[in-house]
Amino acid sequence: MEGFSEDIINFLPDPTFAIDKNGIVVAWNHEMEAFSGIPAEEMIGKGNYEYSIWIFGKPRKILIDYVLHQDIITLKKIYPHLLIEGQKIFSEFTMTLSDGSLLYFWITASPILDSHGSIIGAIESIRDVTHQKKSQIKLMESQKYIGDIFNFLPDATFVIDLDEKVTMWNKAMEDITGVPSEKIIGKGEYEYAIPFYGIPKPLLANLI
Structure with a gap:
């Protein structure tokens, strides 16, 4: 050709x-x-x-x-x-x-x-x-396992990342705030403080 x-x-x-x-x-x-x-x-x-x-x-x-x-x-x-x-x-x-x-x-x-x-x-x-894919699958399984444990913690708990956006919001947190995890995961700008204070403001997690 x-x-x-x-x-x-x-x-x-x-x-x-x-x-x-x-x-x-x-x-x-x-x-x-x-x-x-x-x-x-x-x-x-x-x-x-x-x-x-x-x-x-x-x-x-x-x-x-x-x-x-x-x-x-x-x-x-x-x-x-x-x-x-x-x-x-x-x-x-x-x-x-x-x-x-x-x-x-x-x-x-x-x-x-x-x-x-x-x-x-x-x-x-x-x-x-194959190696990369299996590593990715293991990582996803580990993250799911950790997420399952986190979700069943008795204390209301949430996690934010370095960009101060919510990455985890457990069942106890849903119960105490009335906010489902799917509505708060990924949110930033201190929105996670609104259920407690009525306004977005820094919390203790932001000071660490």
């Missing part, structure tokens, strides 16, 4: 492949070989969505195909977690292994343009973000 270098794609750090406007694989870099277990010579020249078989067990359209044909409407239906920046599309993908464990990937796809700006193909990269 005009303006496309297979040598460059081989030096990319993430598993990456490219197809031409007919859906034929024109590049399958070293990282993609290692990731998929399929040598480039076995995949270059293949079409009919064969590049998706190693993931799904059968040929089917994937992110790169919808980007190639600019079918954004269908894309949004199939991939609910999308981030679109111009013609570049980002999506999260989860793979379940035979032992039931999960792998998480961040996929990027964008069209390949010729010197006239016409689409002549598409390129897709896959990044394994």
Whole structure:
């Protein structure tokens, strides 16, 4: 393809492949070989969505195909977690292994343009973000656990952050003030003092 270098794609750090406007694989870099277990010579020249078989067990359209044909409407239906920046599309993908464990990937796809700006193909990269995702999940679980404990403290308690905005407002605080947590979380400007004093004013928590 005009303006496309297979040598460059081989030096990319993430598993990456490219197809031409007919859906034929024109590049399958070293990282993609290692990731998929399929040598480039076995995949270059293949079409009919064969590049998706190693993931799904059968040929089917994937992110790169919808980007190639600019079918954004269908894309949004199939991939609910999308981030679109111009013609570049980002999506999260989860793979379940035979032992039931999960792998998480961040996929990027964008069209390949010729010197006239016409689409002549598409390129897709896959990044394994399993470690980051699992760390994020553990953090969220820890925060929920702490939040559950905080919510059942017998004393009316609330927490503000460094911007003096409410981040936690427990059940006892709801009962004593009559203010539900969802109406006060995120509020600042000393609004949390109004249930006690009728006006916004600094409290002891603001002096720490």
